Amino acid sequence: MAIDDTIHQSRRRPKDRKQQIVAAAARQFRELGYGNVSMADIADDVGITAGALYRHFRSKQDLLLGAMWTTFEQFEGALGGTDVDLDDLLDTLATFSVEERAIGVLWQREARNLTEDDRQRLRRALRGISAGLAAAITRARPDVTPADADLLGWAVLSVLASPGYHAVDLKPDRFVAMLDQATRAVCAAGLTSTKSAAPADGPVADGDRSPLHPVSRRETLLSVAIRLFSHNGFQSVGISEIGAAASITGASVYHYFPNKLDILLVALNRAQETLWLGLHYALESAGSPSRALQSALRSYIEFGVRHPQLLNLMVTELLSVPEEERHALQRKQHAYMLEWASLLREQRKDLTAREADLLVQIAFALVNDLTRINHLHGRPTLPDDLAALCLGVLNVPA
Structure with a gap:
């Protein structure tokens, strides 16, 4: 009877199985590209069957969305309330970005594989994260204009997303310290004075203009x-x-x-x-x-x-x-x-x-x-x- 109990316990799904799947999917999507990864590949990485994977996620698109929401929610959690100290916030986000290097790649490169409704939901969440960073920067630098704070918020996000696009590796502590220093340098940057209106939202430039074409x-x-x-x-x-x-x-x-x-x-x-x-x-x-x-x-x-x-x-x-x-x-x-x-x-x-x-x-x-x-x-x-x-x-x- 004790042996049967041991076998039953060994076959029981770990409590963090879903998180393991999300982490494996994010890693593979980052390294190989969404179109080059199958559900079977992700299941093999986690050490489960494809059927077991489908019990957690209905499709690869659903898994991509889940991976992105997970990182967005962690970022939103780090932003906390309206009294979060900017230095503490940057420390936390730098550590998170080194540990989760896929975060920027998933949004910037792979979000187009989602439905338009899901992209809009994620876009609103991303704008909220950027606005939270801008608010924290404004609290630390009350001299900046709303337009400048907006730019600096997006710049901090850019620094935090950068590890996903290269293979440069350092010891974790040094990596976090350098990323932290980079975000602080961005927040302290002296920008050219501008009287631009409050920013409107917008993702990647879409090129909907009507340019002249070459004769060739x-x-x-x-x-x-x-x-x-x-x-x-x-x-x-x-x-x-x-x-x-x-x-x-x-x-x-x-x-x-x-x-x-x-x-x-x-x-x-x-x-x-x-x-x-x-x-x-x-x-x-x-x-x-x-x-x-x-x-x-x-x-x-x-x-x-x-x-x-x-x-x-x-x-x-x-x-x-x-x-x-x-x-x-x-x-x-x-x-x-x-x-x-x-x-x-x-x-x-x-x-x-x-x-x-x-x-x-x-x-x-x-x-x-x-x-x-x-x-x-x-x-x-x-x-x-x-x-x-x-x-x-x-x-x-x-």
């Missing part, structure tokens, strides 16, 4: 595809849809691109080459590592402000590319980042190579995120403000 049909197709991929996601856009939006018949599209993937690869490579050109100019025209780093930063900000849709593809669509091409793109990205890290270490001898890499990745995240938020795009001082935020995080003088 190939370039027109590329321009239209970048807009559609950015707005709807690469997997959701068909080649005929691209042709129709460019006023080119479906069959004629193949005269310019052999397939849809080739269009995406051209776009991603063009983005990377544009960034490299800006970096080369910074290196060639500057007389010191300090000037080169600031020139490179201005170049990156200018790219983000002028080409938010192209930047969005770099952030969200790399996992849509086959492994061989993806690794080639990642090698270029890594080499680009190392140039920045080298310039930073010339000025900050106190940093290890990994610490410099981490700070550069946070600076990239600030530009990547804040240039893709609609209502911030209307802020006339955004380029200067981004420079101030990034230089504060890098802790180098302007």
Whole structure:
């Protein structure tokens, strides 16, 4: 009888089984992309059957939503009431973000896989989190305007989400300390004075404007595809849809691109080459590592402000590319980042190579995120403000 009881206890589901499933799903969605992960993959990771997984979540989409709500609720819990000390709050959120590195990726890259109603619910929750951060910043800095506090709130979220987009790793205590320092630098940043109206909500820039198109049909197709991929996601856009939006018949599209993937690869490579050109100019025209780093930063900000849709593809669509091409793109990205890290270490001898890499990745995240938020795009001082935020995080003088 005692043996039977032992067997029964061993087969009993752990109390935290649902949390284990959510954690495994978030990790796999971050590393492999939502479209490349199956429910069976997640079940194998947790060590259960697919049937057992479906007892907790009806579908992969339901699991993605559950994973996102879990992180949002933890953030909201950390924000607490109206008297939370900003320093204590940043400490808590930095620890949480290092432990839960998938948090930013799930919202920024994978939310488009949810229904419109669920996206709207999550968007409202995200705006509430940002507003809570803005309120905490205002309590600590009563001199800031509502528009400035709003920008700083989104900037803090960007710093906290940044660990999900890179593989830089440090000892947990040091990682948390550096993320904490970065959020404090953001909150203390001196922004350019602006009299902008109170911010309106908005997610990623959607490119609904009606721009002029090039005379070249190939370039027109590329321009239209970048807009559609950015707005709807690469997997959701068909080649005929691209042709129709460019006023080119479906069959004629193949005269310019052999397939849809080739269009995406051209776009991603063009983005990377544009960034490299800006970096080369910074290196060639500057007389010191300090000037080169600031020139490179201005170049990156200018790219983000002028080409938010192209930047969005770099952030969200790399996992849509086959492994061989993806690794080639990642090698270029890594080499680009190392140039920045080298310039930073010339000025900050106190940093290890990994610490410099981490700070550069946070600076990239600030530009990547804040240039893709609609209502911030209307802020006339955004380029200067981004420079101030990034230089504060890098802790180098302007």
